[in-house]
Amino acid sequence: MKILLFIPALNAGGAERVMVTIANYLVCEGNTVEILTLNTDNSFYMIDKRIQVKGMNLIITNTGLKRKFDILYMEFMRRREFIRETNKFNPDVVLSFLNTTNFIALSAKKQVSCPIIVSERNDPLCYSKFIQFLCKKIYKKADILVCQGKKVSDYYKKFGIDCRVVPNPLNSKAVGLYTGIWKNKIVTVGRLIEAKNQQMLIKAFAKISDKYPDYTVEIYGEGPLKEDLYNLIKKLNLENRVLLCGNKKNIMTLVSDYCCFVLSSNYEGFPNVLLEAMASGLPVISTNFSTGIANELIKNGINGYVIDTNDINKLSSKLEKLIVDENLNLTMRRNNLIMNKNYSEDLICKRWSSLLKEQSDRGHNDRKA
Numbered sequence: 506m507k508i509l510l511f512i513p514a515l516n517a518g519g520a521e522r523v524m525v526t527i528a529n530y531l532v533c534e535g536n537t538v539e540i541l542t543l544n545t546d547n548s549f550y551m552i553d554k555r556i557q558v559k560g561m562n563l564i565i566t567n568t569g570l571k572r573k574f575d576i577l578y579m580e581f582m583r584r585r586e587f588i589r590e591t592n593k594f595n596p597d598v599v600l601s602f603l604n605t606t607n608f609i610a611l612s613a614k615k616q617v618s619c620p621i622i623v624s625e626r627n628d629p630l631c632y633s634k635f636i637q638f639l640c641k642k643i644y645k646k647a648d649i650l651v652c653q654g655k656k657v658s659d660y661y662k663k664f665g666i667d668c669r670v671v672p673n674p675l676n677s678k679a680v681g682l683y684t685g686i687w688k689n690k691i692v693t694v695g696r697l698i699e700a701k702n703q704q705m706l707i708k709a710f711a712k713i714s715d716k717y718p719d720y721t722v723e724i725y726g727e728g729p730l731k732e733d734l735y736n737l738i739k740k741l742n743l744e745n746r747v748l749l750c751g752n753k754k755n756i757m758t759l760v761s762d763y764c765c766f767v768l769s770s771n772y773e774g775f776p777n778v779l780l781e782a783m784a785s786g787l788p789v790i791s792t793n794f795s796t797g798i799a800n801e802l803i804k805n806g807i808n809g810y811v812i813d814t815n816d817i818n819k820l821s822s823k824l825e826k827l828i829v830d831e832n833l834n835l836t837m838r839r840n841n842l843i844m845n846k847n848y849s850e851d852l853i854c855k856r857w858s859s860l861l862k863e864q865s866d867r868g869h870n871d872r873k874a
Contacts, residue, residue, distance in 0.1 A: 506865050507537045509596040511587070511606045514544035515558070519777045520602045520626040523673050525550040527600075530854035531861070532556050539594050543583055543606065561586045583609050591617045597865035600857075602626055608639065611646040618872065620648040620864040624671075625657060627774040628796045631700070641666075648864055653775035656797030669860060672801075673775045674853035675784050675844065681761025683786035683838055689720045690763040691824065692787075694756050694778045695770065697728030697749075702792070702815070704737060705769040709820035711741045717828055720764070722747045725756050761785035764834070765827045770794050771814050783808065784844040788837035790823045792816075808840040 510528055515521050524540070525548065532538045532555045539557045546560040563583050565575045587609050591599065599621045601610040607623040614621055629640055641664045644650050650668045652658040658668040691710065695701035703724055710722050724734070724747065731749060738747045753759065757778075760766075766782035768791040773779075775798050782789050783802060789809035791799040803809040810826075812819040827834050846852075 506531075506598065506861060507594065507596045508539075508861060508865075509591060509594055509599045510538065510540045511599060511601040511610055512540070512542055513603055513605050514542050515540070515548035515550065515552075516544075517549040519673065519775070521548075522550055522676060522777070524602050525552055526674055526676070526850055527854055527857050528556050529553045530850070531858060534858060539596070541587070541590055559590065580609070584613050588613045588616045591619075595619075597868060598622065598861050600624070600861065604632075604636065604640065607647075608643055611643050614646050618868075620868040621646075622649045622651060622860065622864055623647045624651040624653075625661070625774075626653065628772045628794065629657060629660060630795050631772040648867075649860065651860070654796050654798045654801055656795070671856050671860070672848060672853060673777055673780065674850040675780055675848040676777065677845075677850060679755045679757055679777075679781045680845065681758040681785035684762050687762050687764050687834070689717070690760070691720065691722045691765055691767060692725070692756075692760045692763045692782075693722070693767045693769065694725040694782075695768070696726050697724075697730040697734060699730065700770060700772045701726070701728075702769045702771050703730075703734055705792075705815060705817055705820060706767050707734065707737055707741065707743070707747055709769075709817045709824060710747065711743060712817070712821040713825050713828075714743060714746055716825075720746075720828065723750050723760070723763075724748065725750045725753055727752050757781045757785040757787075761787060763787065765790060765824070767820070767824070768792065768799070769814075769820065773798065780844060780848055783841040784848070786838040786841055788827050788834050788841070790820060790827070802844075804840075808837050 508531055510524055512524050528538050532553045542560045543563055544560055546558040563579050565579050596619055598619055601607045601623045603626055610621050644666050650661055650666050651671050652668055653672055655670055658670045661668050693706055766787040766789045768779050770792055773794045791811055792814040793799055793811050799811045803811050805811050810823045
C-alpha cells in the first residue's frame with residue numbers, strides 16, 4: 506500500500522508517538538509511507554529513514570484580530586496544500602489524527618480519490634459546543650472514524666458515524682520492571698494544567714501524610730500551573746513531601762518500584778502513561794474521566810482502583826489501602842503485567858494495518874466500479 510499519514514505536528518505527545526509507531530510498523534511491512542504535517546518536518550520521535558516527512562510550514566503566529574484573518578487564510582492554504590500533496594503522492598488510503606487535520610482532510614474528500622480514515626484522540630465532551638457540532642457533522646464524511654475506546658465510539662455512533670475501536674499501543678521502551686521491593690513513593694505524570702488536576706492528589710495526600718511520614722509524592726511534568734501547585738504544596742506544609750520533578754523521558758523505567766501511580770485527571774483521551782504504569786507493574790488509582798478508558802483498563806480492586814473525579818476522600822482512602830496492604834499491592838502488580846501482552850505494539854499495529862488494508866481494497870474496488 507501507499508499510505509499518507511496526516512497530523513498537525515510531530516512534537517512530543519501521545520497522538521504523535523502513536524502515529525510514528527504506526528508509520529514505522531507499516532514501512533517495515535513493505536508499504537510506502539509518507540507523513541504530512543501542518544508544521545515542519547521535525548519529529549520528536551525516531552522515524553524510519555524510509556518514511557518521507559513533509560511539513561507545510563503553515564503555522565498561525567499572530568494574535569488578536571490578525572489571528573482571526575490568519576486562521577481563515579491558513580485553513581484555505583492548508584486545504585489546498587493537502588489536496589496538492591495527496592494527489593501528487595496518490596495514496597491508497599489516508600489516515601489523519603486530531604481535529605485540525607481531520608477537518609482539513611474531510612473537507613477535501615471530494616478532491617482526493619482514496620478513502621480517508623480519521624481518528625479521534627481526545628474526549629469529545631471536553632471540546633467547545635461549536636467544535637462538538639463540527640465533529641458530529643464533519644466526521645460523517647469519513648470512511649471510518651477510529652476511536653480509542655468503546656465509550657467514545659458509542660457516542661459518535663449515535664450520529665450515524667461508522668466507528669471502530671483501536672486502543673493505543675504500549676511503548677515497550679517506556680515500560681519499567683518491578684524489582685521486588687517498592688519504595689515509599691507515590692508518583693503521577695502529566696502536564697501541569699487544569700485538566701490533569703494534580704491538586705486533587707496533593708490534597709488527598711495531605712490528609713494521610715502525618716500517618717505515613719516516610720512517604721513522598723513525586724509529580725512529573727511541566728506546565729503553566731507549576732507555581733500554583735507549588736503554592737498549594739507550601740500552604741499544606743508539604744514542601745519536602747510533595748516534589749515537582751519536571752519532565753523526564755521514559756519515566757516509568759525510573760519509578761516502577763514506587764508504591765503506586767495516580768492519575769487524577771478531569772479529562773483524558775487515552776492516557777498512555779496509565780497503560781505504561783500498569784505494564785510496569787505499578788498498582789494504579791485513576792479518576793473515572795468521561796472517555797471511560799480507565800474502566801476499560803482497570804478492574805476495580807484487582808489491578809487498581811477507579812474513583813470519581815475530584816473525590817479527594819476516596820483517593821486518600823485508596824492510597825492508604827495500597828500503602829498498608831502489602832498482599833493487595835503485590836497482587837495488583839502481578840495482575841497488571843498482562844498489559845504488556847494485550848497492548849503490545851505488534852498486536853495493535855496489526856489492527857491498524859488490517860484496517861488500512863480493508864479501506865485501501867475498498868477504495869480500489871470503488872474506483873474499478
